[in-house]
Amino acid sequence: MSGTVLVINSGSSSIKFQLVHPDTAELVAHGLIERIGEPDGHIVYNHSTGLVDRNLPIADHRDGLKLVLDIVAEVGRPLREAGVIAVGHRVVHGGNVFSAPTLIDDAVVAEIADLSALAPLHNPANVIGIEVAREELPDVPHVAVFDTAFFHTLPAAASTYAIDRDVATANQIRRYGFHGTSHEYVSGRAAAFLGKDPAELNQIVLHLGNGASASAIKGGKAIDTSMGLTPLEGLVMGTRSGDIDPGIILHLNRNSGMTVDQIDDLLNRRSGLKGLSGVNDFRALLELVDAGDQDAKLAYDVYVHRLRKYIGAYIVALGGVDVITFTGGVGENNIGVRRDSLAGLGRLGIEVDDALNTTKSRDERRISAASSATAVLVVPTNEELAIARAAQALVFG
Incomplete structure (x- = not known):
């Protein structure tokens, strides 16, 4: 209609x-x-x-x-x-x-x-x-x-936290994942770009913005994702810590007297790039890096290190990857993050073409080298269009 x-x-x-x-x-x-x-x-x-x-x-x-x-x-x-x-x-x-x-x-x-x-x-x-x-x-x-719907297909091994099962059940604790509308849209567009059926592909989608998440998608269905019960887990983000030792929370409470609300504020609003460098906007971070700011350089290195860990983990979880796609404000626009997160992976069949990577465009595009067995793409996300189409499809079939 x-x-x-x-x-x-x-x-x-x-x-x-x-x-x-x-x-x-x-x-x-x-x-x-x-x-x-x-x-x-x-x-x-x-x-x-x-x-x-x-x-x-x-x-x-x-x-x-x-x-x-x-x-x-x-x-x-x-x-x-x-x-x-x-x-x-x-x-x-x-x-x-x-x-x-x-x-x-x-x-x-x-x-x-x-x-x-x-x-x-x-x-x-x-x-x-x-x-x-x-x-x-x-x-x-x-x-x-x-946001969580696309990750409803996660296998139990990926969605289950290793805590007392009765406590987890009573409090609805499991990995839910977020940015699902974006991951579903982008993985579908990546398959279309390659002229493939999503059922044929093993995909890693990297949604990198002020909030950031990674997903492993096998045959069109998500099998793992970096965010968990809340959007706090996983990659380093603009103001969120991503993965930390849970003992840090206990340590801060017992030894510094920080309350639960104060720790919540710390991890969600005063951590990530902002906590390490003082800024959460990636463009401002890179300006500091270029100016020789060592805190900003460390923040960038921590960001990329965490991203590489998830890429490696998802390659193993998938049993090999056919396409890696960058999306989100940082993923779509930051040449260095794309380059550095996939650097040195030629042995795994993943190679970025420098010239293609540095070409600025708002269109869907391939940035992998001709010799790369894995396609590396940049696909702008469009969550609003995905929501509009989902609404139309539900109401009018």
Whole structure:
């Protein structure tokens, strides 16, 4: 069915939204609400009629979404008249309850809210986005697309933590994985780029942005991923530590007197690249590296070292890899990370072509050498388009 899908990504302190044609991938409008709850809130709305850029206080997510809908009506026409056939909502955590896109009703909203214990920064904001959008567009079907759904196929050996099984069951502790919409979209695009059926390929997808995750995908299904119960585990990220010895948490609590909330803040907001170098933006990090800052150089080296460990582990888990794909803001744009994370792997059949790697482009492209047995690709992610298509497919088959 032709028409547009409104995609809402309601985060902990921001809301991204797009109005997109899922069949053609045409982007009709898009925008961002940020600094929610702060006096210097910010709204940007891009549309064919122009750009709206305003700074004003945004009390909460509900206030922010209502402001957006008012702006949409002001500069164009109300969404109710814009041919919206569905609304797709990104939901971070589906727990053990949701393993596929789901048509939203009151019971589903309640289930998503109940899962907030597993994603306290995200699921409550997701729920508010759903509630407001359902109020404003009550006659349009709403679909929840879950970050965790793609990793529902993880084998038990990969999803199970080696702790007391009764404790794990009682507290829903397992590896869930995140960025699943991106990993699923990018692995599908990588297969299409190579002219292959996903069922034929062993893939590693590296989603590298301020948040970062890796996945091992065999025959189109995920068999492992770096994020776990929460998005904290795995790769070094902008402000998150990624993998650490769990004993560090106990040590900090017992010897420094840090509370659980203080440790949570440390590991999620004051670690990663920011904790090591003082900056979490990769471009700022590289500027410091170029200026000779040794802390920044160490941060970069730690980042790449962790990334290489996961690549190596997933090659073994897959029994060999046919394609490695970089995506996300860092993965798509950073020449050095792509080069250094795969350096010296010629014996494994993985070689990056320097000229192809340094060529700047926004398109899907191959950066591996002609002699490389493994294809190395750069594929821009498009989670919003993936959500729009999932919503359309669920509602209209």
